[in-house]
Amino acid sequence: MDKFLIVGLGNPGDEYAQTRHNTGFMVLDAFAKASNAVFSDRRYGFVAETSLRGRKVFLLKPTTYMNLSGNAVRYWLGKENIDQQRLLVVSDDVALPLGQFRLKASGSNGGHNGLGHIQQLIGQQYARLRMGIGADYPLGGQINWVLGRFSQEELDMLQPTLDLGVKIIESFVLAGIDITMNQFNKLGKKPTPPTTPTPPTIPTP
Numbered sequence: 002m003d004k005f006l007i008v009g010l011g012n013p014g015d016e017y018a019q020t021r022h023n024t025g026f027m028v029l030d031a032f033a034k035a036s037n038a039v040f041s042d043r044r045y046g047f048v049a050e051t052s053l054r055g056r057k058v059f060l061l062k063p064t065t066y067m068n069l070s071g072n073a074v075r076y077w078l079g080k081e082n083i084d085q086q087r088l089l090v091v092s093d094d095v096a097l098p099l100g101q102f103r104l105k106a107s108g109s110n111g112g113h114n115g116l117g118h119i120q121q122l123i124g125q126q127y128a129r130l131r132m133g134i135g136a137d138y139p140l141g142g143q144i145n146w147v148l149g150r151f152s153q154e155e156l157d158m159l160q161p162t163l164d165l166g167v168k169i170i171e172s173f174v175l176a177g178i179d180i181t182m183n184q185f186n187k188l189g190k191k192p193t194p195p196t197t198p199t200p201p202t203i204p205t206p
Contacts, residue, residue, distance in 0.1 A: 005174050007032070008088070009025035011024070022148055061073060071123065091129070101189050
C-alpha cells in the first residue's frame, strides 16, 4: 500500500491555539475532521491515520516546537518508510496575504524556521503548501505577529482557504503534486472573500 505523510507545522499547547504560526495545525485539524481521523500523542508529534482509495495517509502535527520540526518529519518518514516524494508540509507564510496560498513541489524555506529545520535534515526536495497569514506588523514585530491569534474576522476569511487545504491534500494523495498544483494554484492567487453577506446599498433620497 502506498503511504503518504502530511505534516502541519505549528507549536503545541493551548497558548498557541489559533495563532497565525499554527495555520498548518489548523489545516490538518480540518482534514482530520473531514476524514473522521483522530490524533493521538505519539513520538515527536500528534499522529492520525486514515486512507484514501487504498492509500495510507499519516497526519503529523509535530510537538517538537516549530524550530525543530525536522526531527519529527525525519523520524516519521523513516519509521513508516515513506518516500520523500509523498511528503507534503503545510505552513504559514507572511509573504502571502491572508486567504492566499501557494503549493510548490520543492524550493527554499523562505525564512520560515520550521521549513528551515526540515531542509537542514532532509533537503529541499519535498512538497509544501504555504498558507498566507499576511504581514500587517511594524518593523521588528514579526514574532509577535506570527504568535498572535487570528481575530474572528480573519478566521472568517481563512476558513474557505482551510477548506481548500483539505481538497489539496486529497488531490496530492490521489493525483500527485503536478496535477494538484495546476488545479489549485490559480485559486490561491487572491483571497477568498468571507461568507458574510454584503449589506444592501440604501439609495440616497
